[in-house]
Amino acid sequence: MSGSLIIQQPGHAVVTDLGRFRGPRYGLPVNGALDQFSARAANILTANAENDPLIEITALDFRARATADLLIAVTGAPLTLTVGGRECPQWEPVSVRAGETIAVRGITGGLRAYLSVHGSITAPELLGSCAPDTVIGFGLKLAEGTELITSKTVPPIKQPYFDLPLFRLGLTKPDFSTHPVIDVTDGPDLEEFGDTAELLFTTRYTVSPRSNHIGLRLGGALPERQSSSEVLSRGVPVGAVEVPSREELLVLHRGRGVTAGYPVLAVVTSRSLNVLAQARPGHTVTFRRTTVAEATAEHRAAMRELERLRTTVNTVFALLGTGASPRWPGLMAANN
Amino acid sequence: MAATSTPTPVRIFESGDAALRVVADSPDREVNWNTVHSLAAWLDAAGADGVHGAVPTYDSLLVEFDPHVTSARQVRAFVLLGMRQLDYLGAPARTPRQFDIPVVYGGEYGPDLERVAEHEQLPVEEIIALHTAKSYVIRCLGAPAGSPMMDGPDFPLPVPRLKDPRLSVPAGAVSVAGRQAVIAPAVAPGGWCVIGQTPLTVLNPAKEPLVPYQPGDLLRFHQIPAEEFSLLAGRELEATQ
Numbered sequence A: 001m002s003g004s005l006i007i008q009q010p011g012h013a014v015v016t017d018l019g020r021f022r023g024p025r026y027g028l029p030v031n032g033a034l035d036q037f038s039a040r041a042a043n044i045l046t047a048n049a050e051n052d053p054l055i056e057i058t059a060l061d062f063r064a065r066a067t068a069d070l071l072i073a074v075t076g077a078p079l080t081l082t083v084g085g086r087e088c089p090q091w092e093p094v095s096v097r098a099g100e101t102i103a104v105r106g107i108t109g110g111l112r113a114y115l116s117v118h119g120s121i122t123a124p125e126l127l128g129s130c131a132p133d134t135v136i137g138f139g140l141k142l143a144e145g146t147e148l149i150t151s152k153t154v155p156p157i158k159q160p161y162f163d164l165p166l167f168r169l170g171l172t173k174p175d176f177s178t179h180p181v182i183d184v185t186d187g188p189d190l191e192e193f194g195d196t197a198e199l200l201f202t203t204r205y206t207v208s209p210r211s212n213h214i215g216l217r218l219g220g221a222l223p224e225r226q227s228s229s230e231v232l233s234r235g236v237p238v239g240a241v242e243v244p245s246r247e248e249l250l251v252l253h254r255g256r257g258v259t260a261g262y263p264v265l266a267v268v269t270s271r272s273l274n275v276l277a278q279a280r281p282g283h284t285v286t287f288r289r290t291t292v293a294e295a296t297a298e299h300r301a302a303m304r305e306l307e308r309l310r311t312t313v314n315t316v317f318a319l320l321g322t323g324a325s326p327r328w329p330g331l332m333a334a335n336n
Numbered sequence B: 001m002a003a004t005s006t007p008t009p010v011r012i013f014e015s016g017d018a019a020l021r022v023v024a025d026s027p028d029r030e031v032n033w034n035t036v037h038s039l040a041a042w043l044d045a046a047g048a049d050g051v052h053g054a055v056p057t058y059d060s061l062l063v064e065f066d067p068h069v070t071s072a073r074q075v076r077a078f079v080l081l082g083m084r085q086l087d088y089l090g091a092p093a094r095t096p097r098q099f100d101i102p103v104v105y106g107g108e109y110g111p112d113l114e115r116v117a118e119h120e121q122l123p124v125e126e127i128i129a130l131h132t133a134k135s136y137v138i139r140c141l142g143a144p145a146g147s148p149m150m151d152g153p154d155f156p157l158p159v160p161r162l163k164d165p166r167l168s169v170p171a172g173a174v175s176v177a178g179r180q181a182v183i184a185p186a187v188a189p190g191g192w193c194v195i196g197q198t199p200l201t202v203l204n205p206a207k208e209p210l211v212p213y214q215p216g217d218l219l220r221f222h223q224i225p226a227e228e229f230s231l232l233a234g235r236e237l238e239a240t241q
Helices: A036-045 A190-202 A270-276 A292-320 B029-046 B072-089 B113-120 B124-133 B226-232
Strands: A003-009 A013-016 A054-058 A062-066 A070-076 A080-083 A086-088 A093-096 A101-105 A112-117 A147-150 A181-186 A205-207 A215-219 A240-242 A249-252 A266-268 A284-289 B010-014 B019-024 B051-056 B060-065 B098-105 B136-142 B147-151 B166-169 B173-177 B180-183 B188-190 B193-197 B218-223
Touching (some): A036 A112, A036 A270, B019 B029, B113 B193
Parallel strands (some): B098 B218
Antiparallel strands (some): A003 A062, A003 A147, A054 A112, A080 A086, A205 A284, A240 A249, B010 B019, B019 B060, B136 B218
């Protein structure tokens, strides 16, 4: 049985997934959830595939009404989540009754939150991804009254004995700091910056309000390119740290144009790109040098943590009968 | 890709934990271009687990991958294997296709045509004649959205970019900058000089690939009068051979 969410207050929310990985070869940015860890976690907490469409909520408050019983999870930046007026935990599956309003308010410590729904959301795809592309104008636009169709409904899950939270899934949540440390590996054009490259590691940079999904602009002491030879356009990775002007450092994120002609000083690690996705204008960041081997190991450790979460969630849901016949039918308050 | 010479050796640079940059740096730019595009085609056909894809441009190739499934070390070895295959088998030959682009030059369609003519110290007609004179090789697909990047027309001087880039350039805009030429498949901001516009639709988001041409294909411009713009508007760009 399908259900739906009716958007009441869209804020800056979009329907997205992990990205358009076949895009770059055609000159389209990969896009997709900027905090990939939080997005994957939200989908896992609702027993979806990690790449399923979900809602990315940036900075502003968001509200939607469920037209059927749903199971949701909200991850990402610290915020206040209420369902039908009750305050509910983040980073846990949450039952929503038909007619109740889901409200996300006061995103503070970070910038982006992720709301997934068990059974996922139906969204149009381009090259195998629903991620919006602002350049070519692709993507599902959310406005007041937009109806998002979900493929499954879930009868409410209730803790029968005490009014305790049902799930304690024990995920180590990411730290949300107003002064995060960002790991980078040496970029392919590091040498072009000579000794000034060291400024990257000794300066505290401030996130500019002109930052977005294409890139973060950071104010502070800037490394300077020592050579002036012309650079032919070439593919630049997500995470590339460039110095395109004398005003700001530019760190490219998932909405970046695929090719550019600026030298790449450093590249932010996959793990730290999630951290940067949560940096708010006015926050400060410092950079720390790491190696590709260490960065890979860190990324894999985070993925293993998500795999453990997946195992726990699957076990709990199997016991509750979400997606199978219940082994603990007492926990299912069938229509109460 | 035209039948080609033996690829030149490449250098491979780390570019974070999820990408590598591969650079061909022989003195011959055609050989470099052939090498990175042949290698991209090989990687694409090989379809290794965890390799998202390759973005070839002029002398360089960005290979993107999922560091959970594979690693920079493994992808580097894979790229070197690809190079040995290309050495042994030669680059795959592909017959280039030809695309003809009708363009309305100047006026509202090409607001920078006169500026470019002034800069080049040539009459406007001569700029149009030079722009329509040759067949362009599509070197790579660039931003935004599969723009065909080409070596520019034989103008005497490189064309400077606009001091104040436009916030919005229409789809179909035909532009030049430096020693390069391009068509805009989609509306986007732009700092290149717009000298004309084609009425044809270049980008079709409902199709894969989104744009009908590939690097190595040939493209030619021809002038049409402004009255014909609306007659051709919305027609999809297709190869003529």
